[in-house]
Each structure stands twice: as C-alpha cells, then as structure tokens.
Amino acid sequence: MKGRAASAAGKRYAVIGGGWAGCAAAVELAGAGHRVTLFEAARTLGGRARAVSVKTSGAERVDLDNGQHILLGAYAATLALLARLGIERRDAFLTLPLQMRYPQGGLDGGMDFIAPHLPAPLHLFVALLRARGLSAADKLSLARFSTTARWMGWTLHHDCSVSELLERFDQTARLTALLWRPLCLAALNTAPGRASAQVFLAVLRDSLGAHRAASDMLLPRVNLSALMPQAAARYVEQRGGAVRLGAGVRSVVAASAGAGWRVDDGAFDGVVLATAPAAAAALLPPGSRQVRAQLDGFDYEAITTCYLQYATDLALPLPFCALLDDPLQGRHGQFVFDRGQLDSSQAGLLAVVISASAGAAAVGQAELARLLAAQLAAAFGVAALAAPRWHQVITEKRATFACRPALLRPSHASGLPALVLAGDYTAGDYPATLESAVRSGVGAARLLAAA
Ligand SMILES: Cc1cc2nc3c(=O)[nH]c(=O)nc-3n(C[C@H](O)[C@H](O)[C@H](O)COP(=O)(O)OP(=O)(O)OC[C@H]3O[C@@H](n4cnc5c(N)ncnc54)[C@H](O)[C@@H]3O)c2cc1C
Secondary structure (H helix, E strand, C coil): CHHHHHHHCCCEEEEECCEHHHHHHHHHHHHCCCEEEEEECCCCCECCCCEEEEECCCCCEEEEECCCCCEECCCHHHHHHHHHCCCCHHHHEEEECCEEECCCCCCCCCCEEECCCCCCCHHHHHHHHHCECCCHHHHHHHHHHHHHHHHCCCCCCCCCEHHHHHHHCCCCHHHHHHHHHHHHHHHHCCCCCCCEHHHHHHHHHCCCCCCHHHHCEEEECCCHHHHCHHHHHHHHHHCCCEEEECCCCCCEEECCCCCCEEECCEEECEEEECCCHHHHHHHCCCCCHHHHHHHHCCCEEEEEEEEEECCCCCCCCCCEEECCCEHHHCECCCEEEEHHHCCHHHCCEEEEEEECCHHHHCCCHHHHHHHHHHHHHHHHCCHHHHCCCEEEEEEEEEEEECCCCCCCCCCCECCCCCEEECCCCCCCCCCCCHHHHHHHHHHHHHHHHHC
16 A cells, blocks of 8 residues: 555645645645645635734734635535544534524514424425415425426526526515525625526535535634644645745746746646636746636625624624625625634624625725624614624625636646646636635646646
8 A cells, every 4th residue: 555655656746825725735635645835925824714813993913714604514525625634523613504594573574594404305395384584475486496496407508697597486586685695695705696597506406405414504613724724734744745834936937857847946746726816827837828818807706704892791692694785775794603602712703794795895994894783783683782892894805706607717727737727716516615625626636646
C-alpha cells in the first residue's frame, strides 16, 4: 500500500487561494502524497467564508464571520472533507430540520413550515399538513410544485428565470412571498426575476426532494476559518506541505525547462488556481481565450450581514427565523440568526442577513443597522430589540456570482497543461456555495494529479 502511494505521488503542487476550494484542493493533493504549497493573499484562510476580527461601533474588538453561513445535509463533499479532517459534525454544527419559520404574532404573518424527522417524501407532506399561516390553496400549490418537479426529475429542457418557473407551476402569491422568494435569495443570492430556475431546482432536489437527512440545515457553531480551513492547513503541514499567508501570488509563468510552472520564485509540477474568477483571469498565463472570456463574463451580487449585540440574556424564540422584507418600507432583513444559541460565547448577538443586498448597502451602515433593529423589534414584538449595544455591518460586494439562467461556467481545464481552475464558479449544478467550492477543489486536484 505504502509503495503504491509513493510511486503515484511525490509531485510539487502550488495551490493559489486559501478559500474553501483551495483548502479542499490542498487537502486532496497532500492526502495523495504530494508536496503542496498553499498561497493565500490574506492573513487568514477561508476567503469568502472566514473569521474576521473587527472593532465594533461600541469600540470593542470581537471575532465575527465575514457573513453568516448555512449549510445543508446534502453538502456531501463538504461533510466528507470535514470528516477527513477529523471534525466532528456534532461539535461543528447545530442541525435543524428543513424549515421556514417566521416570528409568531409579528408583521410577518407567522408562517411556520417545519419538516418532521420522517423519511422523504413523507416529511414534506406532513410538514405541509401541519404548516401554519398557509391557506389550503397555498398548500396545494406547494404539493403540486413538488410533485411536478419530482416527476420532471428536477430538470428543465430550457432554463428560465425562477419567476417564470413559479408562474408556470401556478404558485400562489403568498407562497411565493413567504417561501419561494426567500429560498431563492438565500440559496442563489439572486432575485427570482433574474435567477436560474435550473439551479434553483437542483437546490430544491437536495432539500425539498431529498431524503430527510439531506434536507437538514446545518448552522456553524464555530467561526468559519476554524470550521475547516485551519484544520486543512494543519493537515497539509503534517504531510510536509507549506501554508503561506499574506502571500499574494503575482505571476504564474511556464517553467523554462518546458514542464511545470514558476509561481513567483518557486518551481512546481502543477498549479491549482483557486481564486475568484477576476483574480484567476489576472493570473492566468496566455492560453485559452474562451476560458478567459468566461472568467470575465460573471456579474456579482452582494450579501450584507448586520451583527447586533444586546444584553447577554436576550434570546430569540428560535435559532434562526425568516423575516418578511420590504425595502420600500425600510425593512431590509431577510433572515435573523441568534448566535448565542450556536455559541455560548456569543450570547445576545444576532446576525441579520440580506442577500442580493446592493440596495440595502447603499442605505449606509448606521442607518441600515437602525432600520434592521427596528424591523426586529416590530417582527418579534420586543421593544428592546430596537436598541442594540453596538452593531457591525459587513457587506461583501462580490459575495457570489449572479446565478443567471443558462450561465456558462468554465470547467476545471484551463487549456494549459498541469494548470487547473477551482472555485465555486466552475461548472456544476449548484450555485456559489461552500459545497460547490469544495466539490470544485477536490475535482480540480484529482484532475491535476491524474494528468
Ligand atoms: C456573506 C456571504 C454569505 C454566504 N453565505 C453562504 C451560505 O450560507 N452557504 C453557502 O454554502 N455559501 C455561502 N456563501 C458562498 C461561499 O462563501 C462561497 O461560495 C465560497 O466561500 C467560495 O469559495 P472559493 O474558495 O471558491 O473562493 P474564495 O473564498 O473567494 O477564495 C479565493 C481565495 O483566493 C485568495 N486570492 C486571491 N488572489 C490571490 C493571489 N493572487 N494569491 C493568493 N491568494 C489569492 C483570496 O484572498 C481568497 O482567500 C456566502 C458568501 C458570502 C460572501
């Protein structure tokens, strides 16, 4: 066994970018016996899913995530990577059944949809029967959607927008407002009118349409750098590799001997380019014009997370809740997470999430925080929520690519020998997520090692 591993291994590979795709690629290559150098431009690993240390408006220094994340039980590649790194799922996540729950008695109508622990598709039908705040017409409309989509194998012949799909499936206005629109924004970070129905169906296949455990929602209990990237770095270093932080790569050029690549001053047999598309286009050596055009062809959407700190004994009735947004009325919040129910050291800390948030971000940080706090106070009927001790607003302007219908995404192949692309944007049926990043990192590494 040892001999076989040694004969297939022993190459020197550079992985450029220490986000979730790059970390997954580095682990895959190091695990196969290769010498890996992981280059990350920032001082912290994790990329768009990382821990940040910030000075709050209350002048305290605290560790937060750059944005609240949620994972699904269907994230098989991510969960396999965590298991490989020895991370216990129980310690890493609070696991909740599939749900869309609004605050009771608030402005949001109190819609309450939660899947019981039953095998699929029974979990969905029981959830429908028990759902509160939906009329019989809404429930029928949801059952019809699920049955038709299942019958179609969750696949469309021609992609269209999510809005068109909902119209075609004759979905009620209330179900669209309370379920489909927030789901589409949360999963695709793109408004239903501009979002890909095919990608939306792929996500629904793995949530509404999947076996119960796949539809579970996983809320990280630890910060996003600790959740996976730091363990990935230890794994690589224990196998003779190196992790270089604050090491933004400036150039990738073909080695003069004709085989391999020079990454800045180092020589490597192969490269995984695991940055976001714009940085990949800037580093990609001259080669395929088609790949470069695809890398330059993405539009992006922002995500804003607003952290609000209250007294440590303040808790919401649930670990996370949906909120009915209405930007014209100053209600921008779409989901709220009670961080204290995930991590006791964050008692009293709420995270309000806004997807496709360019409009909300333009409001300005202090005003947005004030509006969100007022929205929470009204939604939960708790006046104290209007007055947080401090707030911190983090907007990631290029959080994800805009997930438009029939979007062409590049494959791992760069058109150049021993240089592969990895990242949440490469071809796949998922939107930009941790799972698409991890799948992409593993796939790119395997392709490189096999070449
Ligand atoms: C606020 C927010 C909320 C989100 N919520 C969710 C969620 O709930 N669920 C979910 O599944 N997904 C969510 N996502 C999406 C998810 O975080 C991303 O899809 C994923 O992190 C992308 O990983 P990546 O490795 O492909 O890219 P990146 O994370 O962008 O990694 C690329 C890395 O390359 C580095 N780099 C760039 N140039 C260089 C260079 N020249 N040299 C060296 N390094 C370089 C960057 O610093 C970065 O660390 C969210 C994203 C954001 C921003």
